Amino acid sequence: MMLDVRRINACGLNLEGCGVKKIIVEHLKYRYPQSTELALNDISFEAEEGEKIGFIGCNGSGKSTLCQALTGLVPHFYRGAYGGHVTVDGMEVMSSSISEIAVKVGIVFQNPFTQVTGAKETVYDEVAFGLENLGLPRGEIITRADAALKLLRIDRFKDQAPFSLSGGQMQRMAIAGMIAMRPRIIVLDEPTSQLDPQGSDEVYQALDDLSAQGLTVVLTEHKIEKVARYCDKILILQNGRSMAFDTPAQLFSAKNTEAWGVRPPVYTRVCRELLRPPAGVYPVTLAEAGEALANWEVIL
Ligand SMILES: Nc1ncnc2c1ncn2[C@@H]1O[C@H](COP(=O)(O)OP(=O)(O)OP(=O)(O)O)[C@@H](O)[C@H]1O
Ligand SMILES: [Mg+2]
Incomplete structure (x- = not known):
C-alpha cells in the first residue's frame, strides 16, 4: 500500500493541514464609534490549524473586541474605525460579509444568555436552529445536533426549555449550537465563566477533542491556570495592545507578566x-x- 507522505510525518503523526495558517491578524487597529480610544491598537498574531490560542488580560483590555474581529462583527456590525488585516481560513474579514465568515468561524459570546434565540421551545431546537438556517436536510440536522448535544454532555436536557437551564448548562448549549455548524475556527469568549470546576473540565475536554480534529480554537479566560494548561500559545492584551504572544512556558518564565496585569x-x-x-x-x-x-x- 502506498503511504501518503504528504500527510504523515517521520513519527507517524498525521500532519494533515499542519502548518496551515488559519488566522492571520496583521497590524489590526479598531476604534468603536463615538469612542476616542483605540480598543485594539496594532495587534498582530497568527494561528495554525488545530492550534489553541488564549487571549488574556485585565477587564477592558480588548479580549472580546478581538474575538469579534475574528468573526467580522468588528467592524461590519459595530462599525467604527478599522485598520490592518484579519484573514480567517483564507478569507479577508474586511471584504467578506458576516454570513460568509460565519460558515468558517463560530463564536460563543461572553454572556451565554445573549446567545439564546428566545424563539425555540427546547434545547434541541435551539442547538439545531443554526443548522435549519443553513437549509440542511432533516437527517443531517438530527445527526449534527445529537452529536453536539452529546459532546457537551447536555443530551439529557434536550427536551427542556432553554431558559430552564442553569448558566453553566446554557453555556454548554451555546457551545453545542456553534459546534453543530461545524466551523473550522471556534472562538469562545470566557466559555467557562458560568461553570463549576467539573463543568469547566468537561468543556475543555470537548475543546481538546475538537482541536484534535483540526479545528483552531481561540478563547478568552480569566482563570490563568486553565489557559496555561490548555493553550498552545497565549496573547496578552493591555489597553488594546498586544504585550506578548508566546507559549505559556516561555511567557510565564521569561517575562514579568504582572506588569501587564496578568499573574502567572x-x-x-x-x-x-x-x-x-x-x-x-x-x-x-x-x-x-x-x-x-x-x-x-x-x-x-
Ligand atoms: N460596544 C462598545 N462600544 C464602545 N466601546 C466598547 C464597546 N465594547 C467594548 N468597548 C470598549 O472597548 C474596550 C475593550 O473592551 P472589551 O470588552 O473588548 O474588553 P475585555 O478584555 O473583553 O474585558 P472583560 O474582561 O471585562 O470582558 C473597553 O475600553 C470597552 O469599554
Ligand atoms: Mg470580554
Missing part, C-alpha cells in the same frame, strides 16, 4: 520561589510542578 499560574509562582530550573523554563501546570518539585535543585 500559581504552580509557576511556587516553583519560582523554591526551585532553580535546569533549562530556564518554569512549570505552568500542576503535573509539571509536581515533577519539578521532585527533581529540580531547591534554592536554599
Whole structure:
C-alpha cells in the first residue's frame, strides 16, 4: 500500500493541514464609534490549524473586541474605525460579509444568555436552529445536533426549555449550537465563566477533542491556570495592545507578566520561589510542578 507522505510525518503523526495558517491578524487597529480610544491598537498574531490560542488580560483590555474581529462583527456590525488585516481560513474579514465568515468561524459570546434565540421551545431546537438556517436536510440536522448535544454532555436536557437551564448548562448549549455548524475556527469568549470546576473540565475536554480534529480554537479566560494548561500559545492584551504572544512556558518564565496585569499560574509562582530550573523554563501546570518539585535543585 502506498503511504501518503504528504500527510504523515517521520513519527507517524498525521500532519494533515499542519502548518496551515488559519488566522492571520496583521497590524489590526479598531476604534468603536463615538469612542476616542483605540480598543485594539496594532495587534498582530497568527494561528495554525488545530492550534489553541488564549487571549488574556485585565477587564477592558480588548479580549472580546478581538474575538469579534475574528468573526467580522468588528467592524461590519459595530462599525467604527478599522485598520490592518484579519484573514480567517483564507478569507479577508474586511471584504467578506458576516454570513460568509460565519460558515468558517463560530463564536460563543461572553454572556451565554445573549446567545439564546428566545424563539425555540427546547434545547434541541435551539442547538439545531443554526443548522435549519443553513437549509440542511432533516437527517443531517438530527445527526449534527445529537452529536453536539452529546459532546457537551447536555443530551439529557434536550427536551427542556432553554431558559430552564442553569448558566453553566446554557453555556454548554451555546457551545453545542456553534459546534453543530461545524466551523473550522471556534472562538469562545470566557466559555467557562458560568461553570463549576467539573463543568469547566468537561468543556475543555470537548475543546481538546475538537482541536484534535483540526479545528483552531481561540478563547478568552480569566482563570490563568486553565489557559496555561490548555493553550498552545497565549496573547496578552493591555489597553488594546498586544504585550506578548508566546507559549505559556516561555511567557510565564521569561517575562514579568504582572506588569501587564496578568499573574502567572500559581504552580509557576511556587516553583519560582523554591526551585532553580535546569533549562530556564518554569512549570505552568500542576503535573509539571509536581515533577519539578521532585527533581529540580531547591534554592536554599
Ligand atoms: N460596544 C462598545 N462600544 C464602545 N466601546 C466598547 C464597546 N465594547 C467594548 N468597548 C470598549 O472597548 C474596550 C475593550 O473592551 P472589551 O470588552 O473588548 O474588553 P475585555 O478584555 O473583553 O474585558 P472583560 O474582561 O471585562 O470582558 C473597553 O475600553 C470597552 O469599554
Ligand atoms: Mg470580554
